[in-house]
Amino acid sequence: MNIAVLGAQWGDEGKGKIVDLLTPNFSIVGRYQGGHNAGHTVYANGRKFVLRLLPSGILHDGITCVIGNGVVVDPQALFAEIDEVESAGVKIGDRLIISDKAHLILPYHRELDLLSEARRGERKIGTTSRGIGPAYEDKIARRGVRVGDLANMDALASAVQHNVAARNRIIPESTMDAGQVMEELRKAWERMSPWVADVSLFLARARAAGRSIMFEGAQGTLLDIDHGTYPYVTSSNATIGGVCTGLGVPPRAIDGVVGVAKAYTTRVGEGALPTELTGEMGNRLRETGQEFGAVTGRPRRCGWYDAVAVRYAVRVNGLDALALTKLDVLDGLSELQICTSYRCHGTILTEMPGDHAQLSACEPVYETLPGWDAPTAGIRRFEELPREATAYIARLEEITGVPAAIVSTGSKREDTIIRAHSVAAKWFGRN
Numbered sequence: 517m518n519i520a521v522l523g524a525q526w527g528d529e530g531k532g533k534i535v536d537l538l539t540p541n542f543s544i545v546g547r548y549q550g551g552h553n554a555g556h557t558v559y560a561n562g563r564k565f566v567l568r569l570l571p572s573g574i575l576h577d578g579i580t581c582v583i584g585n586g587v588v589v590d591p592q593a594l595f596a597e598i599d600e601v602e603s604a605g606v607k608i609g610d611r612l613i614i615s616d617k618a619h620l621i622l623p624y625h626r627e628l629d630l631l632s633e634a635r636r637g638e639r640k641i642g643t644t645s646r647g648i649g650p651a652y653e654d655k656i657a658r659r660g661v662r663v664g665d666l667a668n669m670d671a672l673a674s675a676v677q678h679n680v681a682a683r684n685r686i687i688p689e690s691t692m693d694a695g696q697v698m699e700e701l702r703k704a705w706e707r708m709s710p711w712v713a714d715v716s717l718f719l720a721r722a723r724a725a726g727r728s729i730m731f732e733g734a735q736g737t738l739l740d741i742d743h744g745t746y747p748y749v750t751s752s753n754a755t756i757g758g759v760c761t762g763l764g765v766p767p768r769a770i771d772g773v774v775g776v777a778k779a780y781t782t783r784v785g786e787g788a789l790p791t792e793l794t795g796e797m798g799n800r801l802r803e804t805g806q807e808f809g810a811v812t813g814r815p816r817r818c819g820w821y822d823a824v825a826v827r828y829a830v831r832v833n834g835l836d837a838l839a840l841t842k843l844d845v846l847d848g849l850s851e852l853q854i855c856t857s858y859r860c861h862g863t864i865l866t867e868m869p870g871d872h873a874q875l876s877a878c879e880p881v882y883e884t885l886p887g888w889d890a891p892t893a894g895i896r897r898f899e900e901l902p903r904e905a906t907a908y909i910a911r912l913e914e915i916t917g918v919p920a921a922i923v924s925t926g927s928k929r930e931d932t933i934i935r936a937h938s939v940a941a942k943w944f945g946r947n
């Protein structure tokens with residue numbers, strides 16, 4: 517059984533926790549897109565880990581973790597993360613496999629990210645400044661450097677020289693030196709080479725041997741380069757298609773898809789967010805939910821649950837189930853709002869518009885539900901949730917058309933409900 521776990525909103529949905537929780541049911545966890553712009557927070561063994569590039573299965577002994585060709589890899593960021601988890605006692609050894617076809621983020625990509633944002637001025641995206649977009653730009657322009665290229669330093673040297681010279685023409689104040697970049701890459705290869713392999717072949721053989729795989733998404737559906745709120749998106753396919761292109765696996769290798777969504781909505785960076793709450797309620801969600809970027813520390817914009825957006829994620833990804841996270845953040849609110857449609861220039865829209873200007877002009881149409889007094893924090897049995905909380909979940913399921921098979925009530929692995937008789941219980945043998 518191979519399952520994809522991906523974001524059904526604008527990222528930061530709590531995918532790290534869900535992937536970590538489900539990992540013991542699998543043999544392999546594979547990341548298929550994004551880079552160290554992701555920040556998957558996992559609380560394990562009494563510690564907080566923020567995983568950026570390493571798949572969230574890395575904290576479990578015996579699990580193989582794969583970084584697919586669709587990921588962009590910053591070697592320095594990767595090594596820093598490996599050092600961090602190893603210093604906490606996690607052994608990586610031969611449990612990591614990096615695709616020879618994954619593209620590298622090089623020092624000039626980070627410079628270009630900052631420059632491009634500065635040049636956009638008012639129209640800036642609000643990127644994580646990690647060089648993600650420029651690395652994907654080079655990939656598409658067919659001048660990128662792939663992990664496998666590091667095996668042939670002589671051929672690489674002239675390509676890097678050419679690329680650095682071209683970048684220095686774009687950034688006149690840059691003092692980047694091709695020799696320095698090559699030195700960094702030489703060191704990177706020394707450390708990285710034992711982990712580099714043909715990921716598609718590895719996964720095909722693993723499947724033939726009966727090993728199961730979890731495909732781990734980063735960012736979220738509404739940040740997808742094609743299906744998100746373009747141009748305020750990341751530069752990769754965070755949606756289900758990214759699994760096939762980003763790991764070299766066929767569509768039939770995916771047996772199920774879980775979308776992770778918060779019980780409310782957040783977004784970090786620029787771009788439309790129809791249910792955004794700028795006043796006291798927004799502050800309350802941010803403080804209670806600790807909504808500050810795991811990578812950049814930026815405060816996240818918060819709002820009510822946008823069922824139009826999640827329903828869109830259900831359609832684009834063919835979600836079988838939702839993992840609903842951070843339900844406990846809503847504890848103690850007297851009323852909750854669910855956005856069921858948008859009002860745009862006097863017209864009611866029940867589907868996500870493709871045009872960002874149109875989405876920006878949309879106002880949410882809300883349905884109001886009663887909140888709950890008794891805390892849900894830490895509850896591990898669905899029957900123990902307050903009646904109003906189960907009614908809220910039932911209404912979200914009705915509007916989005918998929919079951920909330922997993923409900924998370926706290927940051928710890930254990931603070932999670934896998935609902936009896938749900939698809940998740942069926943997949944993981946818990947009925």
Ligand code: IMP
Pocket residue numbers: 526527528553554555641642643644645646647648649734735739748749750751784785786
């Ligand atoms: P980039 O991926 O750094 O190019 O940033 C593009 C947009 O995606 C910005 O709005 C970022 O804030 C957002 N973004 C990128 N990665 C994440 C993530 O892991 N969680 C939430 N937002 C993200």
